[in-house]
Amino acid sequence: MALKEILRAASRYLGYEISRYQTPMISPLLSLNIDLLIDIGANTGQTAIQARHDGYKNQILSFEPLLDAHKSLCKNSANDSRWYVFRRCALGSSPSISLINVAGNSGSSSILDMLPRHIKAAPESQYSSSQEVEVITLDSIFSEISKNHVNIFLKIDTQGYEHEVLAGSINALQKIKAVQLELSTTQLYASQYLYDYFFDFFKKNDYQLWGLTPGFSDPRTGELLQFDALFVRPDRFK
Template sequence: MATTLFRRMLEALPRLGVHVLDLEPGAAVISRRGRWQHAKFGGSGSHLLVRGDQDVADEREFQLAAAQYLCHHHVAGILEQYGVNCVFDVGANRGQYAKRLRRSGYKGRIVSFEPVPLTFETLREAAENDPDWQVHPCALGAEEGTSTIHVDWNTMNSLLPPSAYGRGRYNRFKQGGTEEITVRRLDSVIDEALDGIADPRPYLKMDTQGFDLQVFEGGGKRIDEFVGLQSEVAPLRLYEGSPAMAESIAAYEARGFGITGMYPVTREPATGRVVEFDCVMVRAETATS
């Protein structure tokens, strides 16, 4: 009955000059031009409040912000449902993801990996007062050793060069430099990361700008220990040599993970096509509730 009433309200609001962005069952964003945009997420008690603007481009930005909110909300629920007690934060940058986890109430261990020295220093400072947040100054990949990373691309530093499409989309790819970094395999750092956890239930978050599948392959047989993962998959390739979205998802599914959510990260302004998704996956048989 409550759901029906909610649906009727959403259908009536446009006649009153109110814009409705229907996000999911029980979740919608309502707004008026130039005013604050507000979302009530079903019975969860969660709200989203963002300043509204007046053109289509800004509305698309708002939609992406709503998708990011929903992704974070969804991941928080997955961590609780699957009893996650250690999150591997690969491609940590300045610690944004880990800080969002803490704000959402996650109290387990976080192990962050960030290879760029200047960025790592900011990450280290962010984690210094959190006793269960470990940080490591290295990248993860399929092979151990050293490699060259492209830097000065803000949050888009990558071990891969930009594709022709990427160079056309982002001016930052035409600038920047390179640095030598250390690369470890995931299976070589797992024991240290999980040390002291009696019943480890790890979750793997990857945001490595086209390098996620290499990180995953570096887990070897120990990938089977992870109850879930989060990977940035790309329908449109920003980096030369990065896998197609279907290739990445097929590799994850082949190791027993199933999709629970897909959230757009960026879109082409002119066409609306999604450039990258955050893909959240789990091993269904490992759910604790």
């Protein structure tokens, strides 16, 4: 059975229906009339740059915890008056100071410990150092950053830390139109929650699964390890 049929069958089993869209994010930004993109785990700004390339012209707010990536993010956004970079910090379930592990490929960096399963599939992702970082909650700043915005899109790419980000965003989710996040089919980081937890979480919070896009696979076996999922509040896209 092809991957798309497997994902579709799995979603139907859980009570969802998958709708087709062109990319994991850009098409919904336009079709849902998004006026604020909140990009958590922005790295150097790849998502924002792609959004601009594909025609999204509204506000972007980026968050990035790594020192070097944050500097590059600020540089890349400098000439875009509608792209704001928040101070260097991580998003989580409660305010704290934490250590974030810096991966060799940057994009796999995480507050969580990396498991051997991940390293075997991507040896270049092994941790090389760690950095101290402030952790805040989205709820604590949401009223301020969401002023004058109606259709808000939340993108989360935090390498296994997604459940912590969502735990600190419970109030914000009531006003967020769509959420895109990277989910895993097997544990790649210690204490990581897997995709089935998030399917259930979003269903309980009145979101509908809009689409799935395959992501990171084990190059040795072809096994799918991560995919992007997009959830939309039904009352917001009618």
